[in-house]
Amino acid sequence: MREPICVLANAGSGRKSGARIAQLTEPLRAAGLKHEVRLIRKGALIPAAAQEARADGFATVIAAGGDGTICSVATELAGSGIALGILPLGTFNFFARSLGLENDPEAAMAQLLAGSEIPVAAGEVNGKLFLNNASLGLYPALLEQREAAYAKWGRSRWAAYWSGLRVLATYNRPSRMTLTVDGVVQVRHSPMVFIAQNAYQLEEYGMQEGVDLIRAGKLAVYIAPELRRWQLLGFALRIAVRMARPYRDFTLIGAAAVEIETRARRRTIARDGERETMAAPFAFRRLPDVLTVIVPVAGTS
Known part of the structure; x- marks a missing residue:
């Protein structure tokens, strides 16, 4: 995993307390990887937090949350070459599961540590990405x-x-x-x-x-x-x-x-499970290889 690493964690719902996030990111510290955890208390602040992480020069950004959180972070990282890691903490976690990541966040973190980077496509509507x-x-x-x-x-x-x-x-x-x-x-x-x-x-x-x-x-x-x-x-x-x-x-x-x-x-x-008011016309398109995403290496769990 490329350093430095920024973990953007949506702490606004579910089991995403600060203590829980610290527990899930402990393997980064144990591996000696240079990283920073940024807890986001409101979902509406996730895009700005992702923009800031991009501007701060992080090589890898790990988005911790559900599909909506992952989508918000991915929108801001699109085309940047920054590696996107996913720590699934949502209800369905469709995008994480599509990449072969375990639904259990501890297991998913282990996969990220041993993972590799691949280009991944996304959809777009009026300039905003969707992954599912x-x-x-x-x-x-x-x-x-x-x-x-x-x-x-x-x-x-x-x-x-x-x-x-x-x-x-x-x-x-x-x-x-x-x-x-x-x-x-x-x-x-x-x-x-x-x-x-x-x-x-x-x-x-x-x-x-x-x-x-x-x-x-x-x-x-x-x-x-x-x-x-x-x-x-x-x-x-x-x-x-x-x-x-x-x-x-x-x-x-x-x-x-x-x-x-x-x-x-x-x-x-x-x-991806989030709602937003947009102005017509509503233009949808597919963007090939717009994201760089960390996926498990075959045989890891």
């Missing part, structure tokens, strides 16, 4: 409800699933969207467009056709059909039990770039 997926429509509303459920019951998969059912039960009507997919314009009425760039998450849900597109260097663009409320609940259930199929349950398109316009000039966009 980005979307507009129903999914950002689901994330808002999920955060409310986490605040009430704590972070768990069951709270996430329950919040999803609540959003679907209050769904009203689809949006009119104009999509320009690799230069070809089409108009759709859809409750949601979901754009994936990480094959691992799609594999978890048995969506092999999307996996094939991503491995071919494309974004996998999922367009939900125009559905009534009761139909949408069935659609969500088919996805949950891995029975949803493209061309029957939704439209799937492989694309290098997608631009979306809606009647609203500003919409909430979800990126």
